[in-house]
Amino acid sequence: MNRTSKLFWPVIVTPKDAVVKSTEITSRSQKLMLELGLIKSSNNGTFQILPLAQKALDKCIALVNKHMTAIDAQKISLPVLTSSGLWKKTGRLDQGVGEFYLVKDRHGKEHLLSPTHEEAVTSMLASAAPISYKQLPLRLYQIGPKFRDELKTRFGLLRAKEFIMKDLYTFDRNLEEAQKTYEEVSEAYLSFFKKLDVPFVKVVASTGIMGGSVSHEYHFVSRTGEDRIFQCEACTYSSNEEASGEIRKCPKCQSSIEETRGIEIGHTFLLQDKYSKPLGATFLQANGKPQNLSMGCYGIGISRLLAASLEVKSTENELRWPKLLAPFDxxxxxxxxxxxxxxxxxxxxxxxxxxxxxxxxxxxxxxxxxxxxxxxxxxxxxxxxxxxxxxxxxxxxxxxxxxxxxxxxxxxxxxxxxxxxxxxxxxxxxxxxxxxxxxxxxxxxxxxxxxxx
Ligand SMILES: [Zn+2]
The missing domain is CATH 3.40.50.800 (Anticodon-binding domain)
Structure with missing residues (x-):
């Protein structure tokens, strides 16, 4: 039985006459989550997640699992440590080195506290290769911690140095099949985000450092969001700032574009052979010849999503939860x-x-x-x-x-x-x-x- 008297719930009580000092707390969700004992700051850009927030996160994870299972994705766990040599092979180590946590083991070997796992999962496939075309499509996902040495952490769980991600990696025999997978995963994403009952948009995004050919972001619509989103007034076209640049007219229908703000909570990429080629992840085709796997990767920021949904739904002084995430009903x-x-x-x-x-x-x-x-x-x-x-x-x-x-x-x-x-x-x-x-x-x-x- 859940009893409040037994709950580890360190509510911060500010005396009424206290002088509030200028503070780093700049978002509603961060303020409420800290004050109401959902999270605590560990004072190094990371946060301790306390029982009430953990309960909400667990509900979110169960909901994600359900949507991943529905598209036949299999759950795995990859190590937090990834050899930096793999990232050298794909050319990504030099691209974001300031943001990476690099650690050396006792033998002087260098590893990343992984900010993402394309290299790790692709090299796993390469070491198991060649798998048969009969095993495709293959969809593997995990839910776990990711690390990014943010220059400036902000807004609590919205931008922390350690965060919880769901990352899905898909493997297909060719681009056409990979596109079908991309559509299927996108449908699962829409279904998942709709269940949270928070206003959201799916926007065209640039592929950036991740590479590949097609990319979309999912944003909760929020005036306090850090990202600028551009939506066509007339049709369904929307894009993020990077992808749209300075456009003022919709590229699809020439109607005018209006700007709103969002908090990014999901990102999808059609990668093709950007990782499978340098890391040698192949499969055997029906004719017996090896071929590079055609890949996609699909993230959802789980801890960020929790904070973002509270950011959008809550009032200044009271939390409001998505129905399916509330720690207690x-x-x-x-x-x-x-x-x-x-x-x-x-x-x-x-x-x-x-x-x-x-x-x-x-x-x-x-x-x-x-x-x-x-x-x-x-x-x-x-x-x-x-x-x-x-x-x-x-x-x-x-x-x-x-x-x-x-x-x-x-x-x-x-x-x-x-x-x-x-x-x-x-x-x-x-x-x-x-x-x-x-x-x-x-x-x-x-x-x-x-x-x-
Ligand atoms: Zn349009």
Missing amino acids: VCIISAKEGSKEQNASYSYEEELFNKLTKICDQDDIILDDRRHLTIGKRLMESKRMGYPVIVVIGSKILQSPPLVELYIDGQGRDVELNEVLREVNAYVMSKTQLMNEENSGDSNFNRILSYKQ
Whole structure:
């Protein structure tokens, strides 16, 4: 059972009369996540992820796994350390050396704390080569830490030196097949991002240091976003700053372009043989001859996505979660110790908890059992935490029939037990519906654009 009294939850309490010093905290999500005990800074550009945020991340990872499994991607784990020799072979070591963490082992061999894994996964394929054309398409992904020595870390998890990424690598027999894979993965991305219920856009991007021929970025639309996005007023064309340069007219339909801002949360590349060729990753064709694998790579910034969704959805003082990522769905607050409603409240709490566990996952319920605190204080904190459903079992529990306060998305009213159960059930159903929503062909893209702020 989840109890607030046992939670490692170091909330930062700033005294009301405290003079707030100028600070590095410059984004809403960073401020709320730090203040509400979701993350802590380790003071070197990295962050400790605490239980509430970890729970949300785990939910995000489960959702990503589901979407990767749906396109037959197989999950693996590659080492954090990649030999820098591999990066020399692909010519990338010199291109971003300032941003890389290079470490030497006791034998003087140099490794990268990997910022990405194209070299590592491609060399793995090369060492297993040649695989048969019958094994293709092959899709391998992992979820784990990545490292980038940012010149300036900012906005908490939005730009940290260590972050959690989902990276998928795909291998096909030729460009045509790789393009089909690219389309299929793109569909999975749209389906995944739609489930987060945060306004987003897919934009044409430049391939940059990653190389290859085709690239798209996925952005949450946010006024505080660091990236400039250009969207056509008339058609579905959108691009990022690098890809569009100084264009003022849509290259597809000549309509005018409008600018918005975004936080990048996903990036996809059609790489072709950019890595398979220098690293010798081949497969055997039907005629028995070896051929370079045609590759794609597809990232989602998992820890960044969590912060970005909070950045977009939250108010200045209260967190708001994507339904499928909230660490808990229901928070129950019972009476303060020593109050006259104490006994009635505690037995109601037990009954409510037992009934709720038949409707929703026990792990999605948290009891705020800090009974030495007033209901008011605990309610305020729960609202700031953005728990979707809050049930307060206060003095009206002594009335006939007994009433509790039910808060949904911050709006409260007095209700009887059955109404609480009905509302929680409706909430759980809405989650299930969101989870099972399928892509509906060509209408997707228009729906995404209609999310524009
Ligand atoms: Zn256009």
